[in-house]
Amino acid sequence: MTSKDSGKGRKRGRHLVEGTGFESSDYSPHFPLVSAVDQGDFTDLNDSKEKTEMSNLKGDYGSIALLTFLYILQGIPLGLAGSIPMLLTSRHVDYKDQALFSFVYWPFSIKLLWAPLVDAIYIPWFGRRKTWLVPTQYMIGLFMLVLSYHVKDVMGDGEDGGRVNILLLTVVFFMLNSLAATQDIAVDGWALTMLSRRNVGWASTCNSVGQTAGYFLGNVLFLGLESADFCNKYLRSEPQKEGIVTLAGFLYFWGIIFFATTTLVMIIKRERMDPDVDPEMGILETYKILLNVIKLPSVLSYTIILLTSKVAFAATDSLTSLKLIESGFPKERLAIFAIPMIPIQIILPIVISKFTAGPRPMAVFLKSIPFRILLGVFYAGLVYLSKYAQIQPGEFALYFYFILLLCYALHQVFVYSMFVSQMAFHAKVSDPSIGGTYMTLLNTVANLGGNWPATLMLWLVDLITWKSCDGGVGDCYAKGDNTCKESGGSCVTTVDGYYIETCLCVIIGLLWLKWRSRRLKELDALDNSAWKCDY
Incomplete structure (x- = not known):
């Protein structure tokens, strides 16, 4: 094994820490009402566009196809992690368990912790990126194959029944996403040498297209084919009790695909040597650079902004979809709402980048926040309206679908406005000499700023929900207590914590604008020298 500390490294002008591609997943990979961008890293859209228009793809078609496929696998x-909460909701899993499961989305927010290791330690004869890519993808395939044989029991669907083993499910998917994050670091790094210099701008395109397609297959397509109602209504002539695809079958299929394709990549694809190596740049030095960057007053101030700016939307982004499903909205139909959004998601970054290309990119970020706060109120209204718009179980009035789709589209506009402006700002302030390290640091903090409030909202919602036993006597709060039902009653929600959280988030959001907007404008106006330090 080789590491930078023992003679392998990068020049300061290249990425010291890989993993700065355009990752998916406020898709947070969480739920469909959250878009695919807030968990993403970024390559400057304007720069990529210029490179794309000027590039000659001859000789790189195969590499572009391979990179796109690797991102699809990612x-x-x-x-799948994004679809599990919807499956859990239909099994009446409480929101504390949903909060626990939400930790599976954190690996992409903390991958900076091990990114320098992936960049530094490798087997020279095997390949710098294949050293991590091959075992990582084999491990993902192994996890899927093993889980496919036990997922029924884990999900509480085994022959003996039982409850969902939420802890085991969380651990398994946390490991899967940790492996996917590691694979992402390796693939992003490989893209820099797999593609010719003139076409390296295509790396972000491969990332965004591939990961979006993979998420679509693992979420939208899976939820549709797994739903018996959807399959019976649209794909079958004779109704059956199960969908065309089961979770176990889906895991087994992709486990085999991971094994087969990883073997082919290992055997067939050769890795080019990276010409930009610096024997002086080691793992410890990379971590020291990160520490020096974090100590900068401007970075510390901006970190506080990134960690607090998304609290205003946390209840909306983490709970709205689950509350709609809880009210009877079919989960597969909610997932399919993502399909008409695809053209919007492709066009929006291009349009918005025209407004963020100037010297004050965060102006768009600030202007978008009030609209996202307002949309949170509208979403809460839609959840409340869903009780009255339901014509029959699983069927809603046409106007309800129209309003929901319109709100979803508007939501995407403001989510992407914040994302593109934020990432344009990151590209503006990042020190070019350590661009990869700097960008990955800021993007990691931004991702974490979206994940921690979402987990908190999921954990709190049951605690601030009031229920009463209607028609009987018993406790409606203690988990596993069925005395209310056994006495002939039913637990009825009198005050839903979702609405309380939405109100709190709106208040917090308005206070945040008063507290931090001026500071953010000041940071946006700082000279680039304020973002640099001695390394």
């Missing part, structure tokens, strides 16, 4: 476990 999106599969992310999509």
Whole structure:
């Protein structure tokens, strides 16, 4: 094994820490009402566009196809992780368990912790990126194959029945997403040498297209084919009790695909040597650079902004979809709402980048926040309206679908406005001499700023929900207590914590604008020298 500390490294002008591609997943890979961007890293859209227009793809078609496929594979476990909360909701899993499961989305927010290791330690004869890519993808395939044989029991669907083993499910998907994040670091790094210099701008395109497609397969397509109602209504002539695809079958299929394709990549694809190596740049030095960057007053101040700016939307982004499903909205139909959004998601970054290309990119970020706060109120209204718009179980009035789709589309506009402006700002302030390290640091903090409030909202919602036993006597709060039902009553929600959280988030959001907007404008106006330090 080789590491930079023992003679392998990068020049300061290249990425010291890989993993700065355009990752998917406020898709947070969480739920469909959250878009695919807030968990993403970024390559400057304007720069990529210029490179794309000027590039000659001859000789790189195969590499572009391979990179896109590798990112598709990366999106599969992310999509599956995004579909599990919907399956859990239909099994009446409480929101504390949903909060526990939400930790599976954190690996892409903390991958900076091990990114320098992936960049530094490798087997020279095997390949710098294949050293991590091959075992990582084999491990993902192994996890899927093993889980496919036990997922029924884990999900509480075994022959003996039982409850969902939420802890085991969380551990398994956390490991899957950790492996996917590691694979992402390796693939992003490989893209820099797999593609010719003139076409390296295509790396972000491969990332965004591939990971979006993979998420679609693991989430939207899976939820549709797994639903018996959807399959019976649209794909079958004779109704059956199960969908065309089961979770176990889906995991087994992709486990085999991971094994087969990883073997082919290992045997067939050769890795080019990276010409930009610096024997002086080691793992410890990379971590020291990160520490020096974090100590900068401007970075510390901006970190506080990144970690607090998304609290205003946390209840909306983490709970709205689950609350709609809880009210009877079919999970597969909610997932399919993502399909008409695809053209919007492709066009929006291009349009928005025209407004963020100037010297004050965060102006768009600030202007978008009030609209996202307002949309949170509208979403809460839609969840409340869903009780009255339901014509029959699983069927809603046409106007309800129209309003929901319109709100979803508007939501995407403001999510992407914040994302593109944020990432344009990151590209503006990042020190070019350590661009990869700097960008990955800021993007990691931004991802974490979206994940921690979402987990908190999921954990709190049951604690601030009031229920009463209607028609009987018993406790409606203690988990596993069935005395209310056994006495002939039913637990009825009198005050839903979702609405309380939405109100709190709106108040917090308005206070945040008053507290931090001026500071963010000041940071946006700082000279680039304020973002540099001695390394």
